[in-house]
Amino acid sequence: MSELIYVGVDLGGTAIKVGICDQEGRLLHTYEGPTETDKGVDVVIDNIEKYVRHIIEQSPYTWDQLVGVGAGVAGFTNVKEGVIILAPNIGFRDVPIREILEERFVKPVKIDNDANVAALGEAWSGAGRGIDNCVCYTLGTGVGGGIIINGKIYQGFSGLAGEIGHIAVVPDLEAIQCGCGKKGCVETVSSATGIIRMAKDAVERGDRTTLLTVEKMTAKEVFDAAKAGDEVAARIVNRAAFYLAKSMSAVAAVLNPEVFILGGGVANAGDILFNEVREVYAKFTPEPLQRGVSVLPAQLGNDAGIVGAAGLHLRS
Template sequence: MAKYGFGLDLGGTTCKCGLFTTEGELVEKWEVPTDTTNGGVNILKNLAQAVIKKMEEKGISADDVSGVGIGIPGPISDDGVVNRCVNLGWGVFNVEKEFSECLGGLKVKAGNDANVAALGEAWMGAAKDYSSSVMVTLGTGVGGGVIINDDIISGAAGAAGEIGHIRVNYNEENACGCGNHGCLEQYCSATGIARLAKIRLAQNEDASSLREVETLDAKAVFDEAKKGDVVAKEVVKRACEYLAQGLEVISCVVNPEAFVIGGGVSKAGQYLIDEVEYRFNEIAFHGCKNTKITLATLGNDAGIYGAMKLIL
């Protein structure tokens, strides 16, 4: 019986790699640079070499490896076909088949990176006590992953869990990066919160410590709000109202046991959770009230844990 497996979290700059036991113990982790030149043609070859090198280094035979899981930054179907990864330069091809060939036939399972991170939190992180959970990642953008009865819900085209593009404001004039208007990402991502703060400060001359900060980013907004700055608290309230609105929509569709909040913005901690939870329970359908809202616990390792779980 296989004793080990590999979980890979592929990004546009680096790929995080983890060697695991099949019980879920992280034996070692490291990173490999992502070579996006020539349409990313060398990415899988480089990763295969890194995995094989680690097996040789640890004296692990192919028979002892259950497989290699990989999270991909783009939509991917259940049969392993990736449908354009802009950050990698990839078009449409079967990443599982090609990567397995590079690995000498080892089993490969691939999934969308946000979905895979959600699976990681569900397996060994904040949602490990729940069979159904939704992870919301508040970073440069807003991503997500839906786990129902311990399975990833990927959707017909691999686009399920694109939480950041739920429309929460029909009066928004500025376009989201996706081309639509009023997406959750425009208000609750790190860039979105900074944008809300700049808009609020431009509306009038109200005194605010935000006018004095060196870098007006999401961290500064939460830091000043925690200190009691009125304008910063208004911005946090508005961002959390939008996030609660998005979660309320999701809860009516999939009714998870828990929402797990991760990404850079989640470093605001319990203050963020308390604000979102309060506003969620104000508007939630009665059957969905009191859904657990909690902070992610695996941090940047969620993706490698989830990728490992894919192959088990």
């Protein structure tokens, strides 16, 4: 085989996922192994090397066909220097991972944060395939984001562009403090954490809702209750969608993307979320900035990070 391949690494606190992609962004093979953060930084890096070598050995491809390795990590990264500045979930602080892995692989290595590589994955071969300008929201425990301009990740001057979860959209009288230290961030209402908090507040107030009977509150429980006609749950979902769409309108005024891609667990709610987001986006966004713009669900799921990390060598 003469086909060139790229390996992506999704470095998580529990598991390290690796995958082989071709030049078109097709995910050809995957492998997953434990991170073993409790054993220290050196073991985690050893595991990355081991899993990358394993997936190549178990595939029909050879090491010579590998162009490079890309890695996405949940944390602060210095992309230019290839250093993981701080990644609490894996116990990394100021780790020059690019230099270390390049010495071991004798192949080019690139890194970026998890939200950026997920966005790149969706832009390369997911919901944004063929689209040069898009913005991706990852709606999970928090709200992450990634900006793709002219087909490549936009980093900003210090690599922190795309922190769209920290756009302040909630009015002061309604705002609560975000983990970033500010008040009113979209993350406080449109993340799974925010939705659960609003649901628990409703229960504590004694609102008449079926959520009173829920033993373990999750965002899915809230969405399911809203779909079943629970008015309190519906108000919570609408509030989450409202402020999400309001932040998207602000982003549109600055970047004018062709597509907004919504991924993460919260986005799995489907039409009950997307219909409200699209309606509110149209309400707040000037008509010229609405033309030709789509709001789409992510397609790659948990594979977006692997694909995007592999794509760092072609699209960054």
